[in-house]
Amino acid sequence: MGEINDFLSLIDSYIGSSIWFPYVLLGTGLFFTIYLKFPQIRYFRFALRVVSGKYDKADNEGDTNHFQALTTALSGTVGTGNIAGVALAVHIGGPAAVFWMLMTAALGMCTKFVEVTLSHKYREKAEDGSMAGGPMYYMKNKLNMKWLAGIFAFATILSSFGTGSLPQINSISASLNATFGLNEMLVGGVLAVLLGLVIIGGIKRIAAVTSRLVPAMAFIYLVGALAVILYNYDNIIPSFISIFADLFTGSAATGGFLGASIAFAFNKGVGRGLFSNEAGQGSAPIAHAAAKANQPVSEGLVAILEPFIDTIFICTLTALVLLSSGVWTEKLQNKFDYVDMQILAESYTDKTGEGKIMLANHISEVATLPLFNGNLKVVDGVIQNDISIINARSLAEKVVVKRDLIPITEEIKIVNGKPNDTSLSFEGLSLVHSAPLTAEAFTRSYFGKYGQYIVSIGLLLFAFSTAISWSYYGGRAMTYLLGSKSVVYYRIVYVIAFFIASFADTTVIWTLSGITIALMTLPNLFGILMLRKDMKQTVADYWDKFKKDWPDESTPE
Known part of the structure; x- marks a missing residue:
């Protein structure tokens, strides 16, 4: 798995995790924000009126109403990115990463307005009678770029697996295993069956489920998050300050956290922000294309609300939970993932300034330390060699080596810092990330240890709803490429992959997710930039028509 992750990381380094990708994403959002004169601010209150159904007409063509389209799209974005993704961003980039997540959302509100409007404008009726839309349709029908x-x-x-299926069930099963001790394969099997029962009904059943699921899960998560933040009220202001204090200097080392550069905070903040709200990725327009709306812009206005709810509201809650509780800097007892773990050839300390710098440079790949090669002597689970182990970007402590839950006494072969025998488990104290970190943070609240149950339940609902919505996105893409009859085969593969990912390696799945996001985002950003004049004229035409249809209504124009 380590070799696979290294290969995927190499690919990702040239696209999603490259230096230029965040600039392209934010640059596009900034361009349209200025070009369209800050629609995410000017049209925000009006968008609330539109989503309420105030301007709906009975003869509008489509499969869902505005609210159902919004909740379907939200169910596709409100998922592991809000719980596990925020924790991963803070774990890698420190508090400053949160700022870049928020910036991505603020500009993403405009990007989503544009992509949804254009996708709705150039949608088609599929051979099965349903409405089919998304960036591929404006690329074909307006740009005449069928190849794109x-x-x-x-x-x-690909992204329906890398974003919607694999990381979602992986986070669910890991969280339920950590909280309730449930077998990961059993969790995957049960949820795979439920997923199949929902998605076989198509967009109408999906919309019916998500329109009830999204408000319920948001309320549950809000209550749990506020219980943590208010319990740690002394840390609320320092948490806000930390988000901005290290913005242009990088996050300093504190506790078990070895520090993070500006580049790490920026890249991971933008990357996790995109994973969370998907603005610019082109996914949400596929759900919105099914909405009943007489004007494409009205559906684009509804989409403005998505990044605000998903990232600015829910992700900020998660970030404040992590920062105010302080768990992101604490070493916790955990079982090490082989991908996250490295065995160094010598012994190091994180108790001195010099030691922290050496370790920080190593995990940031500025100046790497030599890895161990040879045999480790282990007695009653304790390593006898004078070495150090890095796990989850921190120096591990009190490491015990086990096989089948029993500490071993033997010599184990290590090659390039990794054990050859994958049946061994390494356990000890280190930083943790993703869903387990958020789950631990939720225990530092008025609910105590029961707080972790809120994360598990919230993650279950968030991630499962995301998997539901992404099955629809992938199905629409299959319809475009191979016709409606191909969708049933796609759904079968989707459910099988969903099950397998429940017990696969976490890090590999997150790396794959980063690649698939970039592969969708880049063509979509290119397309909407090509149609910038079309978008501006479409908006102008909308307000002209609106003033004629609703002369007594005030407008933001």
């Missing part, structure tokens, strides 16, 4: 539409549709299918 094909690339986007193929990338959407």
